[in-house]
Amino acid sequence: MSTAMSRMANSLEEIAHWLPPRPPATSTPATGERLLADWRARLTITDDVWAVAVLLAPGLAEQGEVRYGVEDIAARTGLPTARVHDSLRFLLKRQCIRQIGSAHNTPVYGLPRQRHA
Structure with a gap:
């Protein structure tokens, strides 16, 4: 059994040798400003x-x-609940946010899952 495992490990090392090097992770944490800039760049957004x-x-x-109900957002933004x-x-439709659950009848929104190429 150890001979087979050793051969598998050697084969994997050979395969890894021929693969292109993986680029260093350049993922930077999202900030609110960066998130808003991304949304503004790819969408036509109304004031509401x-x-x-x-x-x-x-x-x-x-x-x-984030956990906000429609009424809470309306109170914080001054918008009518229908506009909120x-x-x-x-x-949601443009995949800026997604509803990931509900806590005490309040929607919980998160960022959409990242798509991998």
Whole structure:
């Protein structure tokens, strides 16, 4: 059994030798400002959506999730609840955020999963 394992290890080392080197990780942690800049660059955002995005982005970047109900967002942004609902739906459809759960009847939003090439 140890001979077979040794051959497998040697084969894997040979394969690894022929693979291109892996680039160093350049992933930088998201910040609220960077997240907002990304959204602004790829979307046409209305003032209502922007107000909701500005509220959500810092928590998403720092904690990875935020817990806000529509009424709470409306109170914090001064928007009507219908506009908050539309803004959240816009951000959800364009994969800026995703609902990852619910806590005490309050939606929990997180960042979308990263797509791997």
